[in-house]
Amino acid sequence: MDYKQKVTAALTAALDGQLTADEISNKIERPKTSDKGDLAFPTFTLAKVLHQAPQQIAKDVAAKLDTTGFEKVEVVGPYLNFFFDKNAFSEETLKTVLTEGADYGKNEEGAGGNVPIDMSSPNIAKPMSMGHLRSTVIGNSIAEILTKNGYHPIKDNHLGDWGTQFGKLITAYKLWGNEADVKRDPINKLVEYYVRFHKEDVEHPELDDEAREWFRKLEAGDPEANKLWAWFREASLQEFSQVYDELGVSFDTFNGEAFYNDKLEEVVQILKDKHLLVESQGAQVVDLSKYDLNPALILKSDGASLYITRDIATALYRDRTYAPAKNLYVVGSEQAYYFKQLKAVLTEIGLPSASKLQYVPFGLITVDGKKLSTRSGRIILLAKVLEESVKLAGEEINEKNPDLPNKEEVAHQVGVGAIVFGDLKNERTNAIDFVLADQLKFEGETGPYVQYAHARAESILRKAASVDVKAGGNEISDPEAWDTIKTLADFPATVKMACAELEPSVIAKFAIRLSKTFNKYYAHSKILAEDAELPARLALVKAVSTVLKESLRLLGVQAPDEM
């Protein structure tokens, strides 16, 4: 039962068309403290419409209001404060959570529509950056949230495995490379060659010519070039997979840029047929001045394709393969301008799904104040950050719970969870500086804090294993329980909002709120006291555990039963 709807319905009837249901619903507030009711309606907007004092209006409306299903409705100044029937509300909420279990909060709004998610997409022969980590965990969580809302996401890793940089890399490898070195430590070695290339080409610009020639050969299918490329790609993917395994993220497709290599001719043909290609200084561009954007460079003067050429082919492919309901690109905000250009070109082409293209940007991430950059060679390896986090989590657990049997597994769940949660609790467009030690704290708004609340709930349930958990029959008299129950009831709306905004932080913030209200309840109440209320209290604990676990799952974070 959605109480906001109930309040809206009662007010709509009482107001007799003076405001629409939507207008009313948008004005309904959640009071900060329960003594001001569970939901409140301010009458200021009505005062403007009716030219009357809001206090008077509040009184008049209250007199006409049908209050069935509410404990009471109080008029306080310009406000109407609605108090829910606690018994009925608790019973119904808990019953719903317990019967639906992990499905609680699920809806079918997506109607099975396909949603390709372009996510993670690191570049071959370079370390995966913290930015790629953000794309991975944000994309993964958005996929879970979409599924919960009835969509069918397709997680596509658009690997940066093509482009002129491979000409540079092959040139560098042929000059300074060593097979055994690359086999031992692929990405580090390849980066070393790449960095050296950029140092030396300052004084030896002929290196650039050579690199261009190698890329031309690569695009033309030259066997030597392609063999080296395939090897660099495979070795890099193996290193990336370690990070994906750590994070527990999988992909449906790895259609990187190279996948579209044989689909570029068609792109050029389409652009030509639509008279969109114009020559500019020997290169082929699409003019975007009517969008107030710089022209998109499609083919260089030597005929080489570009990032955007491959992205147009990608969009075409996704359009045909999936007929997307939404088409998402989870890519750092530094590419905002680029995605405007891409969308503009696709619109010019008249691609059916062009309007569905949604760029899902996120802010820059620094770790302990340090920025990441490949070219300068100053790299914080993502794998190292994860490793460090697991190590610190292990130390914390050793101290808090030395007898825990599966310490290593839990350290892993907590260490990785801290990083994922620490990222996702921020609105994605915010820049974040990640201070690892802060995210690992068991107090404050952290992953371990939420995991700990869940483990605490599970521990209570273990102690009371013999009691029959039952949602109804008994009123839960603790006032502290009430906030927890109301928070549980907000979960379905939260799931919808996270989907509408493509914003995992909505779920993370909800998980923090539920943990906080539950911890307060836990601190103030004797949950395990053996009296008539016990089964109902345990039902509440069970519901909290279920919803916390499900919230964490939507974020891609595990929920150990003990920690």
Ligand code: ARG
């Ligand atoms: N590989 C790119 C990078 O690391 C991100 C690719 C984003 N996806 C896309 N379809 N352009 O910057």
